[in-house]
Amino acid sequence: MTGNIVTGAAEAGDTGTGAARAGYSADEIMTVTASRALRDRTTCFVGIGRPSEAANLARATHAPNLVLIYESGTIGAKPGWLPLSIGDGILAETADAVVSVPEIFNYWLQPGRIDVGFLGAAQIDRFANINTTVIGADYAEPKVRLPGAGGAPEIAGSCREVIVIVRQTRRTFVERVDFVTSVGFGDGPGSREYLGLTGAGPRKIITDLGVLEPDPATCELVLTAVYPGVSVPQVRERTGWDLQVSPGLAEIEPPSPSELAVLRGLLATMPAAGGAP
């Protein structure tokens, strides 16, 4: 359930990117791009929703030996379809090991054994801090009450690196999150070390427009790649801070027919088909 976000779904990202005309949706290229960021023979702590879609797509395409770990304690789950929750029976039945919840966090996540933490977000800021708790400045009187932390704070702290997948809007990509649920780079360079966070933090933020990555010197998220048909002004328009653009800005390969076919096949297995969050 980590980072499974429930608001803002109305701002679906199929507008203005030209993706739909190319035979795939903005959500599809986002999920495919996220799946490509996962390397074979690595271990991935998977949040439910879009992270789970992308991780299962990776396992079904270029990364058959990707080890999927869900916070329900299922290690090495190999679901044949997309689970709706992190505790669906298919995860336990196909896992290499099923351990208790204290064990998954204390023995497996906390010591830094897991390569990639894969999270969603309701809000993310220029230093890649994540909010999944409340929208609004006053915690006690929130404008929107979100699900909360789940496993995310410790996943963001202890995995060797973190990948975030989230639709990009001005309300989502903010100068400063209303509430720090999970730390990206805190206030900037040196924050993670000061806070004693052992993992390296976010490596890629994958959106429905392209990819942002932290600048190695400033830790600020900069635009490093866009999808075909997406312009830099479009991305800046949907970012709540003065977004910088990498000099080496790349264009991402569109989804291949086989990637699309596998992804659509996975999504068709969800209850209320297409009902992924």
Added chain:
Amino acid sequence: MAEIVSLAEAMAEAVHDGDTVAMEGFTHLIPHAAGREVIRQGRRELTLVRMTPDVIYDQMVGAGCARKLVFSWGGNPGVGSLHRFRDAVEHSWPVPLELEEHSHAGMANRYVAGASGLPFAVLRGYSGTGLASHAANIAEITCPFTGDTLTAVAALRPDVTVIHAQQADRAGNVQLWGITGVQKEAVLAAARSVVTVEEIVDVLDPRPGAVVLPAWAVGYVALAPGGAHPSYALDYSVRDNDFYVAWDAISRDRETFGRWLDDCVRGEGAR
């Protein structure tokens, strides 16, 4: 020593107004029948503790059973918001709901401390997050050996923990398997406990990875076949994902939710 009684008796004996109640089960083996029984018995002013409140506590919060919720993730898994939970937090309906929120790792360790008879547990967690400044029961601690700064979380000691398991034997020994979550720790941390079970058998058949709770560590055992629905019990039932999707519409407004309570919990058709 475990007493085998009816579900209604078990809940009436174990859960009283104002109690701190943990009903655990991490997506799997959620004690829904027991939750509906708490609603039927009209309990009030409960402090409800659970890592993932999800649909079971959405129902109890909407029915007005709770005054406080201690939790780490409050959503409908894979579906969206918990509308009764949000209505209580955002509009104090039907009664105000105080929140104490944690991370999963924090909650899990709080149960471990409770089960271990320790006042707190230690983890690498919460550092730099807003949670530490908004929730009680989280504090910085310095390791006496290395000088590292770590996080201490206070033990959870519920008045009563309620779980669902696949099997008990006639003496009240309990066995659960599949995703076993934090149930062992939650039962051992509590002063009283209730275990609802799919089946009472003559002899527990050992299962790989099972958690076994000896009868002397359990308070009440009650037979409740299908008692995890819409959650599931591995090898007995499958998760009713369609119900979780349907709950979104049932819970979205107060009137529809009220009809559901009348028809499916308090009414004739209720178990």
